[in-house]
Amino acid sequence: MSPFNFNGLFVLDLANNHQGDLEHATNIIRAMGEVAGENGVRAALKFQFRHLDTFIHPDHTAGSSNKHVDRFLSTRMTNQQFARLADEVRNSGMITMATPFDEESVDLASDLDIDILKVASCSATDWPLMERIAEANKPVIFSTGGLTMKQIDALVSFFDHRRVRCAIMHCVSIYPTPKEHLHLNQITALKRRYPDKVIGFSTHEEPDETSPAHIAIGLGAGMLERHVGIETDTIKLNKYSSTPAQVDRWMKAAIEARQICGSLERVPPQPEETEALRSLMRGVYLRRPIAKGQLITRDDVYFAIPLNEGQLTSGQWVEGIVSTADLDKDQALTTTEAARPKPDDTQALTSAIHGMKAMLNEAQISLPPTFETEFSHHFGVRKFQEVGATLITFVNREYCKKLILQLPGQRHPAHYHKAKEETFVVLHGKLELVVEGRHYTLYPGDMQLVQQGVWHEFWTDTGVIFEEISSKHGLCDSFYEDKSINSMDADSRKTRVNQWGRYQLLPAKTNRRMAA
Incomplete structure (x- = not known):
């Protein structure tokens, strides 16, 4: 089964706005389903589950000083009613979702075949509950209201260790949230810290506000969440819950923001x-x-x-x-x-350097001020963009540490080493590697050993940066399948410079705008 895709999801939190009334809850679900359908979005309708007989201490079932108890008790719904509402969500074309606040509620979500589980901010450090949620084997979204980064780190590690696919909601647990407390830059911070997770924004601002949705999408939020309900002559919503009309405007604002932001890939210019x-x-x-x-x-x-x-x-x-x-x-x-004069050979290298520096920036890899660079161009500098690799050497003693960079479309011909054993560790991009006829596709974090005398070749479609950790590297220890390469002297198929060779690559009459 393919993993759940959190990107583009709108979460509509019913909470206790159903008022404990099955008919009223059904009307809310149908209205929200219509809004989601009209806007063509993927929406999840979220319940909140509490097993009230055990969730509330018996001494607090009447006259409790806790402000939530009376509301929870007054809006109680049975498991059978929640089952009917879950069916109504599916019939309305939405995804089922629930926030369980105790272990019994996790069991209820499983019994009702709820699609997604949500961890409320107040439960994020409730480890007995987290254990039960992890055992449910469902995708999980957790909110971060009031949590320290250390607590968020712990929860991410907890779910990753248990192979639970999870996403993260930036959240501020103030109801409603004033603008000065929204802290939307946390979306960027969370995306940088957890690049493999979808980061969203759980909104508690006043329901007529749509600018936070614009900004959140602009900062890279992949999901949005909002409390929803319907007002009647006798039922009024709180200051952070949205009517169908307000949800419609909110969704349209998010859709507009996505259109404005466009693609992360550089698009060709319009005519x-x-x-x-x-x-x-x-x-x-x-x-x-x-x-x-x-x-x-x-x-x-x-x-x-x-x-x-x-x-x-x-x-x-x-x-x-x-x-x-x-x-x-x-x-x-x-x-x-x-x-026009033919371009100097070095221009092919300096142009490639510009792209490699950008790749390092994108991968957030910093280089020391001192290093040696080797451009391998086995069929000539002018074909470097097709056949070549750039080797940056940091250490070459009894052990050797290098970075190898290839631009999109570059390949390195088949060869072996008599003396050197090497291990490749991919840091950025995707590497296609063939070792003794076996093809491996390596992604960031993947590692492959290449022993002495073993034939290997590699290439990339995306561009790649990987580490080479090896025994000491020596000259003339690469033997190529293509005998024409072996017949060339090292200086004719390699260009060696200090650092990026800003001045070493510049012949006297080369245009200096090409300088690396």
């Missing part, structure tokens, strides 16, 4: 965006007449708008262009009238 930018770009124009075959220098040109079709942009200007036709003063220099 109108490209046209708008081109209308402001400068083109290359001739400052004086130029004869065919003449070298065009920087003093011979100027940059101005408008940019004509086929004209070189100012960003495409490089030294060394030769005219292929007679050109007049103020004439636009086009691509057909300009023989």
Whole structure:
């Protein structure tokens, strides 16, 4: 069975707003199902389960000083009534969910085949209850109201250790929550701390407020939760519960925010965006007449708008262009009238470095100020983006520690080592590795041993960063299946520099904007 997908989920908490009335609860469920259906969202209707006969101490069943007791008792519903309401949730096209506050209620959720269990903030350190919830073998969402990060860490580890798929709701347990106490940046903090978890926002602000939903989605919240109910002539909602109309506006605000935020992947520009930018770009124009075959220098040109079709942009200007036709003063220099110099080999490396630095930033991997870098380009520097790898060496004594980086689409040819044994540990991205004919797909945290004399090759579709931990690395200890590589001297198939080689990779006439 595939794991439950928490992303995009709207949680509608019925709580005690059913007032202990089956008909009223049914009306709420049907109204919320209609709102969810009209907005085309995945919604879970959440019950709160308490086995009141044991949940409340017998001395407090009457005249209790605890403000919750009278409400819990006055809105009591039977298990049979909850069973009918769970069926109503399913008939309304929603997912069933429940917050159990005691062990007996976990059993009730299991008996009713409730889809998701919720851990309330007040129960997050109730370890006997957590044990029973973990045993139920259901996806779990837990709220973090009033918890320290240490307590959240403990709960994440608790569920991970028991292989319970869980998601986390940022929550502030003040009802309603003033804006200055929403602390929505905690969504970002939780996403950074638990990158493998879906982080949501359980809202307790006043129900007409929709801006927190916009902001929460913008910060990366994958789920939203809100208390819901219906008002009648005799039933009034509390200050943090929403009517169907308010839920509708809230859902629409979240949907709009998702549209505004868009994809995390860099999207190609729209045609109108490209046209708008081109209308402001400068083109290359001739400052004086130029004869065919003449070298065009920087003093011979100027940059101005408008940019004509086929004209070189100012960003495409490089030294060394030769005219292929007679050109007049103020004439636009086009691509057909300009023989541009072939790019220097090092530009392929410096361009790749820009991408690798970005990968390290994305993976949040910091490098020390001192290291050695080796660019392996087995079929030439210009094919480095296809066949190549970048090896960053930190230590090479009796043991060796390296980072190996590959950009999307790069591969490293099949080879073996006579002296060196190595272990690969993936840190970021996905690595495709073949060892003695066996294909492995490695993800962050995966590890693979490669012993001496063992044939291996690797590549990546996504881009990858992995550690190589090995015995001491020596020159001329790589033997390739492709004999043409073995016949090359090391300096012709490798470029070695200190750090990123900012100046070592720059020939005298190379355009310095390409510097690493």
